[in-house]
Amino acid sequence: MSPATKTRVKRFTPPQRLFHLGLMICFLIQSASGLGRMFMQTSWGHGLCWVFGGYDAARTVHIYVGIFMLCWFALHALYVLAKINWKEFPECLFGPDSLLPHPRDIRQAFQHTLWFLGLRKETPEFGRWGYWEKFDYWAVFWGMAIIGVTGLIMAYPLVSTQAIPGWGLNVALWVHRIEAILAMAHVFIIHFFIGHLRRHNFPMDRAMFEGSVDLHAAREERPAWIARLEQSGELGGALVAESGSGLRIVYYLFGYTVIVIGVFLLIGAVANSGRLIW
Amino acid sequence: MAKTSSLLKIFVMLALAAAGAVLLLPPQAAAQEEVASSIRRYKDREASTGYYEAYEVRPRRLKPLVGVPGVEAGIFPYSPASAKVRDRSHLADSHMGIAFYKEKTCQTCHPEQAKDIHTVRANLTCRQCHGGEPIASIPYFQSPMNPIRRHAYVCAKCHPGASASYAAYVVHEPRPSQASTLKKFPLLAYAFWIMVAIAVGTFVLFLPHTFLWGLRELFMKKEKK
Numbered sequence: 001m002s003p004a005t006k007t008r009v010k011r012f013t014p015p016q017r018l019f020h021l022g023l024m025i026c027f028l029i030q031s032a033s034g035l036g037r038m039f040m041q042t043s044w045g046h047g048l049c050w051v052f053g054g055y056d057a058a059r060t061v062h063i064y065v066g067i068f069m070l071c072w073f074a075l076h077a078l079y080v081l082a083k084i085n086w087k088e089f090p091e092c093l094f095g096p097d098s099l100l101p102h103p104r105d106i107r108q109a110f111q112h113t114l115w116f117l118g119l120r121k122e123t124p125e126f127g128r129w130g131y132w133e134k135f136d137y138w139a140v141f142w143g144m145a146i147i148g149v150t151g152l153i154m155a156y157p158l159v160s161t162q163a164i165p166g167w168g169l170n171v172a173l174w175v176h177r178i179e180a181i182l183a184m185a186h187v188f189i190i191h192f193f194i195g196h197l198r199r200h201n202f203p204m205d206r207a208m209f210e211g212s213v214d215l216h217a218a219r220e221e222r223p224a225w226i227a228r229l230e231q232s233g234e235l236g237g238a239l240v241a242e243s244g245s246g247l248r249i250v251y252y253l254f255g256y257t258v259i260v261i262g263v264f265l266l267i268g269a270v271a272n273s274g275r276l277i278w
Numbered sequence: 279m280a281k282t283s284s285l286l287k288i289f290v291m292l293a294l295a296a297a298g299a300v301l302l303l304p305p306q307a308a309a310q311e312e313v314a315s316s317i318r319r320y321k322d323r324e325a326s327t328g329y330y331e332a333y334e335v336r337p338r339r340l341k342p343l344v345g346v347p348g349v350e351a352g353i354f355p356y357s358p359a360s361a362k363v364r365d366r367s368h369l370a371d372s373h374m375g376i377a378f379y380k381e382k383t384c385q386t387c388h389p390e391q392a393k394d395i396h397t398v399r400a401n402l403t404c405r406q407c408h409g410g411e412p413i414a415s416i417p418y419f420q421s422p423m424n425p426i427r428r429h430a431y432v433c434a435k436c437h438p439g440a441s442a443s444y445a446a447y448v449v450h451e452p453r454p455s456q457a458s459t460l461k462k463f464p465l466l467a468y469a470f471w472i473m474v475a476i477a478v479g480t481f482v483l484f485l486p487h488t489f490l491w492g493l494r495e496l497f498m499k500k501e502k503k
Contacts, residue, residue: 166446178473
């Protein structure tokens with residue numbers, strides 16, 4: 001293959017893409033079954049529950065997919081532990097490839113905001129991970145912990161009330177609900193917008209499916225990352241060719257199916273919220 | 279060094295053995311736990327004294343001393359409304375003496391109590407838990423709803439294995455957004471408002487951020503190739 005066809009930079013490894021794919025599918029199933037039960041009194045929620053086989057079956061699906069999601073999350077945590085460069089252990093956490101928050105993220109967020117408002121000419125020199133990506137990543141960590149623990153408490157109330165008083169179930173339900181609303185609204189509005197609608201990525205950022213991003217676009221948006229790769233001489237090895245048109249069609253079809261389901265859930269929930277009995 | 283590592287090995291093996299022993303223990307049958315106090319013992323199953331108002335209605339000396347997690351007054355008090363009708367709180371027939379009682383439905387006087395998951399989602403009627411007439415006050419000494427036996431007499435009908443702690447679930451949950459919930463069920467109100475603050479904070483930051491970002495990129499000059 002000639003180097004001229006290698007127009008894209010590797011961004012995600014196959015396991016990372018697989019983790020994201022599993023998370024997407026689980027998240028949609030959990031959103032649909034959870035919203036279906038929450039909106040059971042409306043025909044919209046009734047229809048959502050029907051997909052899973054009714055009000056009770058939706059709960060069973062919700063519990064087992066939730067447990068699978070927690071296992072998937074644990075697997076991801078093990079993957080992260082295995083991927084850490086233990087030889088340079090504490091330093092590598094603050095390096096440019098780390099997803100941990102860094103003071104420069106706050107600075108870049110401010111600079112980015114100034115750029116939105118036209119108070120700054122250039123976009124900040126983003127590295128491999130932008131502050132919004134780091135926020136998304138850790139939001140899932142926090143959300144998994146909160147939703148997972150409260151979900152398990154409610155899924156097995158006879159066991160959990162041996163450790164906590166029964167009124168903890170009331171608290172768990174509200175925490176679970178609000179965290180779920182936060183997660184769904186964040187994904188269906190903000191995450192989808194950043195990945196699809198803004199001009200840089202329109203119609204879709206294929207990075208998470210294809211595993212690579214266009215070199216030109218990356219140089220434009222993440223100059224510090226590409227400059228670092230060039231400086232260390234890693235850029236040549238990180239270049240890959242664009243995937244075939246068949247695969248690209250699959251990526252787009254899958255991405256847009258997810259968008260349609262997410263937006264359907266978002267609009268349905270907002271439109272029916274007046275009829276909701278909490 | 280060798281000594282410490284062998285000591286460590288022993289510790290690890292002991293810990294594993296303890297974990298294994300826990301797995302082998304028989305499961306706890308929560309509904310069969312004893313909630314009778316050492317003083318009261320099994321009085322709720324014993325014969326009546328025959329002195330109705332004097333003894334059974336207000337068992338003064340035998341006021342429940344046993345706390346159920348989460349239900350003792352103070353940390354989780356009942357509603358101010360039920361605190362006001364102090365006289366009715368220990369009656370064998372809590373509705374005794376109410377005018378035109380037979381003409382009323384439960385929801386005439388307790389509209390808020392019919393708006394929770396048990397009634398709205400599980401379609402339970404009031405009587406399925408509270409029973410037929412006369413409906414005793416909940417803390418009444420011999421009421422099936424008394425927290426000392428509620429888990430076994432009421433909750434376990436649909437939730438086999440329900441324990442006293444399990445029965446401390448607040449079926450008639452107050453709306454967490456209401457100001458009165460801060461007094462009725464403070465932990466629920468605090469949890470609710472903390473979660474709402476996190477959610478609102480996220481959107482206050484990220485919604486305008488994302489919108490402005492999209493707008494700015496829309497009007498960005500075409501990139502140089």
